[in-house]
Amino acid sequence: MLSYNEISNCDRDIFDCCDQKPTNDQAGDCCYDAWVGDLVQVTADWKAANAFAINKEIEYLLTVEERDRLKSWYTEWEMTDENADALCRQLELFVLLLQKVCVVTDKTNKAIEILFCMIEDLYIRVDKLKSQYDKLIACINCLKRPELASGIGIMKLLEDYGAKLDAVILSRDILIPQIVSVVEYAYGLHINICEEYGLKETILYWKRKFNCKNCASTEEVTSLSESKIMKSTSSSESCCLEPSISLPIDSNEYYRQLETDYMNRKQEVDLLKKELDAAKEKRDALFACKQSLENAINEVNPANKCK
Numbered sequence: 500m501l502s503y504n505e506i507s508n509c510d511r512d513i514f515d516c517c518d519q520k521p522t523n524d525q526a527g528d529c530c531y532d533a534w535v536g537d538l539v540q541v542t543a544d545w546k547a548a549n550a551f552a553i554n555k556e557i558e559y560l561l562t563v564e565e566r567d568r569l570k571s572w573y574t575e576w577e578m579t580d581e582n583a584d585a586l587c588r589q590l591e592l593f594v595l596l597l598q599k600v601c602v603v604t605d606k607t608n609k610a611i612e613i614l615f616c617m618i619e620d621l622y623i624r625v626d627k628l629k630s631q632y633d634k635l636i637a638c639i640n641c642l643k644r645p646e647l648a649s650g651i652g653i654m655k656l657l658e659d660y661g662a663k664l665d666a667v668i669l670s671r672d673i674l675i676p677q678i679v680s681v682v683e684y685a686y687g688l689h690i691n692i693c694e695e696y697g698l699k700e701t702i703l704y705w706k707r708k709f710n711c712k713n714c715a716s717t718e719e720v721t722s723l724s725e726s727k728i729m730k731s732t733s734s735s736e737s738c739c740l741e742p743s744i745s746l747p748i749d750s751n752e753y754y755r756q757l758e759t760d761y762m763n764r765k766q767e768v769d770l771l772k773k774e775l776d777a778a779k780e781k782r783d784a785l786f787a788c789k790q791s792l793e794n795a796i797n798e799v800n801p802a803n804k805c806k
Contacts, residue, residue, distance in 0.1 A: 531799050538792040545785035552778040559771040566764035573761045580748035587711035587747075594702050601693035608685050615678055622671050629664050636661065710746045 636657065639647050647654055692698045748754050 531796065531801065534792055534796050534799075538789065538796060541785060541789045541792055545782065545789050548778065548782040548785050552775070552782045555771070555775045555778045559768070559775045562764060562768050562771055566761070566768050569757065569761040569764055573757050576748060576754055576757060580754070583709060583746060583748055587706065587709055590702055590706050590709070590711060594699065594706065597692060597699040597702065601689065601699065604685065604689040604693060608689055611678075611682055611685050615682060618674065618678060622668075622675075625664065625667050625671075629668060632657075632661055632664055708746070 639654070639657075646652060649658065690697060694700075745751050
């Protein structure tokens with residue numbers, strides 16, 4: 500097979516084997532037989548180079564297709580990882596806000612308890628005053644003294660005092676149900692947000708599921724996922740599938756392997772592109788040499804001398 504330098508110099512060297520002033524015996528076709536032999540060799544080399552270039556181009560296109568597929572898949576996982584990180588940040592912020600809410604609701608519950616005790620104590624004292632007032636009025640009525648008649652003197656003041664006691668006692672029927680509702684809502688709010696199975700614990704549960712704080716190392720997370728997969732696949736009684744992707748995604752072995760595969764294919768595409776360009780250049784040079792030989796042979800072909 501001709502070397503690349505020989506191919507490049509083919510046009511210049513075609514006529515080098517011939518004398519500038521051929522003898523009568525040569526009759527202008529001194530290189531015909533040699534060029535025919537060279538044409539056979541160059542044609543064979545060109546066909547081999549053409550086949551090699553075609554195969555290299557197919558390999559290049561298939562690798563490009565695989566690279567693009569891996570890039571698309573890797574990009575989707577990269578976006579998913581970014582979304583997971585953003586979700587973790589939102590969950591962290593949400594938990595911090597809920598912790599502040601829990602502090603407020605806890606102190607509010609204690610304040611409501613104090614308020615309830617104060618109101619309870621108030622009405623207990625009012626009931627005692629009402630009992631003492633009723634005894635006093637009953638005692639006064641038993642005396643039947645004219646100066647203690649109703650509506651005059653001290654009796655008028657006592658009757659006004661009794662009316663105010665009755666008004667305070669009547670307010671209990673309105674105020675106590677409202678206080679009970681406030682206590683119920685306050686305790687319900689605290690329980691539903693801060694206690695077990697509340698909103699804060701639910702958010703913390705999902706934070707742990709997303710491994711937002713990376714409590715376990717990558718190796719532990721990966722080994723745990725693999726052990727779950729082995730356990731699920733080895734069980735013959737049930738078909739419990741476990742996810743092969745563990746969070747955080749950027750620490751997962753599958754994600755890292757996908758990134759490695761994509762970068763390898765990208766480098767392979769660059770290398771194949773250089774090899775393909777070189778193969779095409781060699782094929783085109785051989786084709787140009789083949790055409791030059793064909794033209795030269797046609798010029799010195801003895802069959803064309805008498806035309």
